[in-house]
Amino acid sequence: MVDDQLMTEVDPHLRHALLQYCEFYQLDPENVVEEAVSDFLYHHNQTVASLVHGYAEMASLNSEICQECAGCEAKID
Numbered sequence: 042m043v044d045d046q047l048m049t050e051v052d053p054h055l056r057h058a059l060l061q062y063c064e065f066y067q068l069d070p071e072n073v074v075e076e077a078v079s080d081f082l083y084h085h086n087q088t089v090a091s092l093v094h095g096y097a098e099m100a101s102l103n104s105e106i107c108q109e110c111a112g113c114e115a116k117i118d
Contacts (some may be wrong), residue, residue, distance in 0.1 A: 089100045
């Protein structure tokens, strides 16, 4: 059975729907919750990974721009 402490923190309507679903399909509620949380975390980790990749690309581009402009700044001094 699903950890009662975890399930008491879930909205009662959601808890009831989960238990009905699991009863109908003869599934273990704990497995369903673990898989749902795993999918949720995977999706959100993909978003974070995309942001990190984007920032890394921008850092590289910013470095290139700085190198191109360094000569201009040296001429001004």
